[in-house]
Amino acid sequence: MASPAPFSKYEFLIAWRYLRAKRAEGGVSVMTWISLIGITLAVAALIITLAVRSGFRDEFVTTILGANAHVTIYNSAIRDENGRLTRSIPDYTDVAAELAAVEGVVRAAPLVKGQVMAVFRDQNTGLEIHGIGADDLAQIPRVADPATGIGDLANFAQGVSIGREAARSLGISVGDVVRLISPNGVRTAFGTSPRVGEYQVVHIFNSGRYDIDRTRAYMPFTEAQAFFNRDGVADEIDVTVTEPEAINEMVPTLLAAAGDRALAWTWQDSAGGFLRALEVEDTVMFVLMSVLVLIASMNIISGLVMLVKNKGRDIGILRTIGLTEGAILRVFFLTGALVGTIGTILGVVLGCLFAIYFDAILAFVNGAAGGGVWDGAVRGIYRLPAKLEAGDVLSAVALSLFLSWGITLLPARRAARMNPVEALRYE
Template sequence: MPKATSPAPFAPYEWMIAWRYLGARRSEGGVSVMTWISLIGIALAVFALIATLSVRAGFRAEFVDTILGANAHVTVYHMQRTDEAGRQTRTLPDYTAMADRVRTVEGVERVAPLVKGQVMANANERNAGVEVFGIAKDDLAGIRRVADPDTARGSLEMFEQGIALGSGVAQLLGVGLGDSVKLISPNGVKTAFGVSPRVKAYEVTYIFTAGRYDIDRTRIYMPFEEAQLYFNREGVADELEVIITEPEAVQKFETAIAQAAGAGALIWTWRDASGGFLRALDIEDNVMFVILSVLVLIAAMNIVSGLIMLVKNKGRDIGILRTMGLTEGAVLRVFFICGAFTGIIGTAAGVILGCLFAVYIDPIFAMVNYFSGGGVWDPSIRGIYALPAKLQLADVISAVALSLGLSFVVTIFPARRAARMNPVEALRYE
């Protein structure tokens, strides 16, 4: 007589029993209500996790892009030295030769000499403290965020006939294209009575929006030769602005650029300038993930309470099934399917909601801003103009793995309790 073989794990009858238990009627203890509560809790927790990770990733990506798109990836300047007049200075006297040497470094995309100075801008009886960047027209055209025609007004072809203003500066001064702005520098012309402020008016020929509040609110670009005259930098530059092909890996270019720049040259990278803020964002990302993981765990614990109620209400059924020949493993798998199915459906719903939130964050945020009366997002505090979101596969996978892992783990304990229930005890009082 052939030996009977036991059915494989997760056989169809186990799925059938689990499905009937999941659809328990309200009169049977409200198990279906607990199932819905568990499912909704997990869906909301996964949604919150994916939405938060997407917003954090989008904020970091936007912040880094505004840094890399409107600033030097590497700044080359000179250590303090004494010039021909006996004054202490950090200017670059041989900036043209230095720039040519730096351009030969592999991975360097663009090198631009700069003259920089802080002045007071005046127009329409309004004042603003600004930072002036003296730069050549072709080099300005290479700054991606500044030269973007979709966000700028005016033409760079007219740049050498005036100055380029950040949109925030233009708004603060109340000026537009073709208007005149006076720049007032305290370090002006030396006279017999001391140094008199230098005051000169320039036509606004270009207005840009770099996407960063602090840049648009404080920055003005001026033709390089004009800036040399205005700031008394004849024949010298203040620094070199270096753009590289791999800004995220700027560390591997530092040594080569410093050697090419020559003796006395110092370098300052974008990570040196913003590294503290980026590290703070990374720490905040990790802390937020841990906090929201606790939220997912709390939601998953609802599965435990629902299964415990289910096991208690189905004690008689368990006793009968065990006397009919169901093994402990089969009973465990039945209740494991009940809990795991709730976790899977809840996780899937949470993933869908989280992805939709990340994709349609702009209209959602606009609606929130409208109903709250505006002013929800203050760019002067957060630096960028809108709440961004970047949906990343790694974030979705981590959220799914966390939710399903916790759902499966917490399901095991009440399932084991059901499997180890003594059928005699379960049927004694029936």
């Protein structure tokens, strides 16, 4: 007569029976529930942590790429006819056209930059002015988004666009007139006098990043040239590409198109240190959450050790009627594995639901705490999203099942090696 195949139906039935056994029947239902709840919470915590980590990185990178150039092209410094060092680009129109012709480039926008003091009534703040063409500004997603901005960029030629936090600091709204003061103004025989200009605020943008909204404003390109004494030149050319993650591979081609004096500064150069810190933090958080899963899985050992001790008579009888050591091992392995598997499934459901409704949960916590739980001025971004990724969920499931199934082998092996004579001696 052929032996039953491993993991036969009767092994699952015995394991399920032991898993549901009450204490009065020699079972350990309390320990089973503790193990189940522990694994559920640990897996849920791991998935939530990974989802928040992915959401934070995605929001951070999206706000960088959505409001800044993917690569900035500028010239190396040379001395002008007055002996001053300059990095200006006199042939910016031709250079921008050459850059725009490079495969993978979405736009190449000449830019004039300058620092000013913005004054409105009794309030003042420092701003970085970006002089840019209206068509180029309309292609910056986080700035030109009508869903988050106030005002109309169609009127950009008649005024300036200012960041939300800067507008809040000054107390201005669309239609107000802001005074801009530049220390590098008109050159006279007595020196350089500050240049003062008044501009109507036609648009207030929300880029999603506090540092940008607090310090940046946009001005029409030709107006910025006149205001900052940059007649006929640009300070840099902002380039946007289709694949920002591969920008480093495009840099040599862009530099070749921009000329011999061209230098490049990519978004990864500016944010690379922070992104590397996030990667280290991701690894540390995954290890810490993995320890929680391991601790929760260890509860299965306690429950199975007690179950093996209480079921010694049953093990002796099962061995006597013909079950092999392998069959006994599989029965108790399945008992513990079922706890780990059910706990993992419940943890995945709980973690995914928490991540999906994370915004609502965070809003509730913020309201209950009286606000200030997530401060954009401190964190840099205005919201903390959670982003579920299949890879994160699968890694959490794989880790939980590996630990919970592996842990059960120890007490299951002990049960399989139990001597049936010793188990039945005092029965």
